[in-house]
Structures are given as C-alpha cells and as structure tokens.
Amino acid sequence: MASPPHLPPARLTPEQRRAAERRLAEVLGGHLGTALRIRLGRSRTQPVQTRREGELWEVRLHEAFATAEPDALEALAGWLRSGRRARKASRALDAWLEDHVWSLPSARRRVAAGTPRGEVHDLEALASDLWSGFLEGGLDDDRRPTLEWGPRRASRSRGGLRLGSWDQATNRVRLHPVLDSGEVPAWFVRAVLVHELLHALHPPIRDARGHWRPHHARFQAAERRWPDHERARAYERANIRALVRRARALGPSPEAP
Numbered sequence: 001m002a003s004p005p006h007l008p009p010a011r012l013t014p015e016q017r018r019a020a021e022r023r024l025a026e027v028l029g030g031h032l033g034t035a036l037r038i039r040l041g042r043s044r045t046q047p048v049q050t051r052r053e054g055e056l057w058e059v060r061l062h063e064a065f066a067t068a069e070p071d072a073l074e075a076l077a078g079w080l081r082s083g084r085r086a087r088k089a090s091r092a093l094d095a096w097l098e099d100h101v102w103s104l105p106s107a108r109r110r111v112a113a114g115t116p117r118g119e120v121h122d123l124e125a126l127a128s129d130l131w132s133g134f135l136e137g138g139l140d141d142d143r144r145p146t147l148e149w150g151p152r153r154a155s156r157s158r159g160g161l162r163l164g165s166w167d168q169a170t171n172r173v174r175l176h177p178v179l180d181s182g183e184v185p186a187w188f189v190r191a192v193l194v195h196e197l198l199h200a201l202h203p204p205i206r207d208a209r210g211h212w213r214p215h216h217a218r219f220q221a222a223e224r225r226w227p228d229h230e231r232a233r234a235y236e237r238a239n240i241r242a243l244v245r246r247a248r249a250l251g252p253s254p255e256a257p
C-alpha cells in the first residue's frame with residue numbers, strides 16, 4: 001500500500017459518522033457474512049476493538065476507517081475473521097494503521113474533560129468490576145454516579161489537592177487530571193475512585209451539632225474494607241507534594257489538529 005504523507009482526517013459530523021458506520025457495517029458484514037454494528041471513535045491505542053453481544057458483533061474502529069480504501073477493509077475483515085492467524089491480512093492492517101492512525105501528527109490522544117476516558121487511565125474500566133464485586137448490592141444501575149476526569153488546567157494550590165470529588169446534586173464523580181498519568185499507578189487511581197463511590201453509597205450525615213460529616217463512621221468502616229486502602233493512604237502521603245507540583249504545571253492537552 002502506498003503511504004503518502006497523511007493529513008489527519010477532518011472531524012466527522014454526527015451525520016457523516018452515522019453514514020460511515022452504516023457503510024462500514026455493510027461492507028465488513030458482507031465480507032464476514034454476519035451482522036455487525038460499527039462504532040467509530042478516536043482511540044489510537046486500540047483502533048480496532050471487538051465484542052460480541054449475543055448474535056451481534058460490535059466493532060469499534062478508529063474514525064480514520066471512515067475513508068479506508070476497499071483493500072484496507074478487506075484486510076480488516078480478514079483480521080476480524082481469523083486474528084493474527086491471517087498473516088497477510090494482519091500485516092496489511094498493521095501497515096494501514098501505521099499510515100493512517102499511529103502516525104497522525106498529534107502524538108497524544110485527544111482527551112476531553114468530562115469523560116471517563118483519560119490519556120492513561122480509563123475510569124469506566126477501573127470501576128467496571130466494582131459494582132459486581134466490592135460495591136455489590138450498593139446502588140442500582142440508575143443511581144450509580146457518572147465518572148469523569150476534571151478539566152486540565154494548572155492548579156493554583158500550594159498545599160493540598162482535591163484528588164477526587166463526588167457531587168451529590170449531579171451524582172458525578174470527578175477525578176483530578178493530575179492522576180491521569182503513567183506515573184500514577186492504576187491501583188491508586190482505583191482507590192481514589194472507590195473513596196468517591198463510597199461517598200455516593202454512604203452520603204454525608206448530619207451530626208448532633210448540625211454539621212455535615214462526609215467521612216462518618218460507616219463510611220470509614222466501608223473504606224477500610226478496600227484491600228488497597230492502607231497502601232493508598234501511604235502512597236498519597238509519600239506523593240502528595242509531587243502531585244501538587246505537577247498539578248500546578250498542568251496545562252490543557254494539545255488539541256488534535
């Protein structure tokens with residue numbers, strides 16, 4: 001396949017995206033002889049993801065596939081059918097991804113504040129098994145908080161840093177973007193998530209003097225049951241100054257051109 005210097009694809013309008021998803025579902029479904037649902041997204045690290053929902057295959061693709069040539073789609077279909085066993089298709093697909101996705105000028109994934117998906121840590125993924133495990137029976141689906149990263153902007157704080165928050169009114173858990181870093185281990189991000197989700201599970205109570213107490217006895221007892229709780233407190237103590245420093249230097253993510 002030729003590899004001209006590629007410009008990043010223009011952002012698709014919602015209509016263009018839906019039309020491209022339909023067309024790709026038709027073409028790939030034709031190759032594979034099965035019904036597919038296509039979702040176009042912007043993940044560069046996982047430009048092709050598949051999952052089966054009963055009879056239906058859902059395939060998430062980088063939106064560069066919206067303008068992929070027929071031979072690239074054929075390679076993709078070969079890979080979907082047989083994975084790495086389809087050697088020729090795999091090589092062709094890798095080459096296509098290299099030219100059209102991995103080599104796009106902005107090396108960093110575009111990350112929108114207000115979504116659970118960070119540059120490094122995906123909050124939905126980190127929380128995914130909590131509701132069937134540690135927090136099981138805690139909250140019905142429709143009462144579970146939405147998860148999001150806070151906006152990337154420099155913090156003015158010199159002292160403490162609010163690593164996470166739960167907003168009772170909007171039922172939203174928000175984590176500080178300084179945690180969305182390869183230097184911060186996933187287990188720690190998860191411990192911060194657990195802390196905030198426990199706030200949703202055990203909302204603040206009013207003490208005898210009328211003060212709201214978020215970290216009341218039941219909350220603390222629940223949090224102590226989290227296996228990484230002590231380790232997370234120690235990590236926070238050891239790293240909070242470095243986190244504050246990094247938060248002060250945070251700037252917005254470079255926009256995708």
Ligand SMILES: [Zn+2]
Nearest residue numbers: 195199214215
């Ligand atoms: Zn708290």
